[in-house]
Amino acid sequence: MTAPFRFPRFFVTSPSPCPYLPGKQERKVFTELSGQHAGELNDALGRIGFRRSQSVAYRPSCPSCTACVSVRVVAEGFAPNATQRKLMRRFGNLEISACRPWATEEQFDLLRRYLATRHPGGGMAAMDEHDYSDMVEHSPVRSYVVEYRLPSENGRPGELVGACITDQQADGLSMIYSFFAADRPDCSGLGTYIIVDHIQRARKAQLGYVYLGYWVRGSQRMEYKMRYQPMEVLGPSGWSPMPAPVARPAAMPARVRELV
Incomplete structure (x- = not known):
């Protein structure tokens, strides 16, 4: 039995400043999406956290940071x-x-x-x-x-x-x-x-x-x-439910705070 598409070749970008977290460096791993099985490959890679940009599928591969997670x-x-x-x-x-x-x-x-x-x-x-x-x-x-x-x-x-x-x-x-x-x-x-x-x-x-x-832990923009x-x-073990964020209590009006 043959695979529906050939295993892709992956490449890694050079580190560059992270656009989300100050002082951090980002790096990506990517591969080309081409040929008659591009859609199937994109589906498979999407299920393991890759994103598409034009004819490229990529995901973060930062050696010292795991703040970016697929959601x-x-x-x-x-x-x-x-x-x-x-x-x-x-x-x-x-x-x-x-x-x-x-x-x-x-x-x-x-x-x-x-x-x-x-x-x-x-x-x-x-x-x-x-x-x-x-x-x-x-x-x-x-x-x-x-x-x-x-x-x-x-x-x-x-x-x-x-x-x-x-x-x-x-x-x-x-x-x-x-x-x-x-x-x-x-x-x-x-x-x-x-x-x-x-x-x-x-x-x-x-x-x-x-x-x-990607949701970026620590980035207010995300x-x-x-x-x-x-x-x-x-x-690491696949997709799992993410706990819903806890709603922050509303700030007390200034006059109320003065009485506490």
Whole structure:
């Protein structure tokens, strides 16, 4: 019996400054996704913590740090909290479509606005249209750009306010990268809604999980991923439930503290 695909060759990047934890160095192990079995290979690697970027699958391989761990939401068990339910109502009139992985000028303009608002000076800030096209279109697996638009008017499509590059794997949806109109006050919370919408999509498609990439222990930027429960984390023995975060008690008003 022969294997469905040849065992891939893996490579390791040189150490570079970690974008999440000050003073740390990051290193990645990666392999190429190519050929007729690229999708199967991507599925297999996704189950052991790899992520896709264009035609490459990678995962952290830092010799002195294990803060990055793969996380995924269990779609069937997910129950939105009060904040998430409020956002589902607020954005319930958006028109959503799963488009083929083809980059558009409208998507790139939205991405530039998002990066300027949320990640100025970040590693993606210098992307041009060609870079964005590569990110979207150079996919050897089953990928989509899920677009979120304001309601159409007079037969014309509404404004694009959100998008997510998404892979459909054998056991779930993998959210590669999402962005939205963070410069619009009426789009506050849309990033959360996009994740909730993907969880609902996975459930309707009878897919078990939504892969959210890596949660970085100690990085405040990654704390938002803990809001989607139940969640599983990948450890040395495989995937296991991650305990839900304990809600922090609300701070007492100043006048009350003075009386204590």
